[in-house]
Amino acid sequence: MALKMLVNLQEEVTCPICLELFTEPLSLGCGHTFCQTCITDNKEADTSPGGESSCPVCGIRYSPGNLWLNQHVAKIVGRLREVKLSPEEGQKKDLCVQHEEELLLFCKEDKKVICRLCEQSQKHHGHHIFLTEEAVKECQEMLQAALKRLRKEQQEAEKLEADIREERTSWKHQTQTERQRIQTEFNRLRSILDGEEQRELQKLEEEGQKTLDKLAAAEAELAQQSRLLKELVSDLERRSEWSAVELLQDMSGIMKWSEIWTLKKPKTVSKKLKRTFRAPDLSEMLHVFRELTHVQCYWVDITLNPFNLNLNLVLSEDQRQVIAMPIWPVKYYNCGILGSQYFSSGKHYWEIDRCGKTGLPPSVTSRTVYNHSLLTTTN
Structure with a gap:
């Protein structure tokens, strides 16, 4: 009987979160009590935008600043920790409190260890019951x-x-x-x-x-x-x-x-300096520099396409340079050579180093090619 009362008392002073005896118990306005560490570090608590949290047991809202130390519960826990079970009582700790039978079964629905008599009761009727060994294994x-x-x-x-x-x-x-x-x-x-x-x-x-x-x-x-x-x-x-x-x-x-006698007049000397220093416009230079820096983020790596190469052009091995070699009198394309990359949208930036004044200027072209002889270009 004393063991049953002790077990009931232990359940009353057990934290619902860690399932251990209270450590520095804090109580909420709803009346439920938790360990200080458990309730303050509870990551699963529903926190509202106003900073309020909900009780893990009943769900009632509370403010973290309204937690109070429950001295009465703390004293009970302290006394309970001092209680030493006798060897005879220690042997009974795995017995059913209600029937004093050995706890050999596990109820899946209630998630509790029960005895044979509990299994036959109406409380566990229709529940899935397993041996504790099987439940422990699972x-x-x-x-x-x-x-x-x-x-x-x-x-x-x-x-x-x-x-x-x-x-x-x-x-x-x-x-x-x-x-x-x-x-x-x-x-x-x-x-x-x-x-x-x-x-x-x-x-x-x-x-x-x-x-x-x-x-x-x-x-x-x-x-x-x-x-x-x-x-x-x-x-x-x-x-x-x-x-x-x-x-x-x-x-x-x-x-x-x-x-x-004739007066020898001295040679005329200019009243102004031959050259005056003109400092470059650094503000304009910095403005251009900033614009170039801004477009660098749109830089793309462009290579030339050897498959639409004009027969009067020679392409380098890295497909980045092209040299005009006017061997054939016939111009197969209006545009000498196309780039390998194409873009359907967005902003893109690249640079072209053009030497000489011969040939067509660089252009942006569409992918539409009519009979391999006409390209729509935009200068």
């Missing part, structure tokens, strides 16, 4: 199958986790490499700009110094001519005070100097 098989599936899932999860770690490492490496490349390229550009700046400044200095030297030489020459003219004028002024006889006697010399 349960073990199901358990092993579940373990096998979960271990496989675990391996896949570990592999995916490793793949993600590897991908993160790869992305970090790519980012670091690209960062270094960008810094290197901009340092190179800065170095080029600094070099160009020094060259432009040197050219400006050379041109300015050369012009200043010319102006200095012209200024010195004009100064010398001014001194000579000053002396000549002074001499003529002095002679103008001479007597008539003296003036007439030296008239030829005076006229000779005045007639042969």
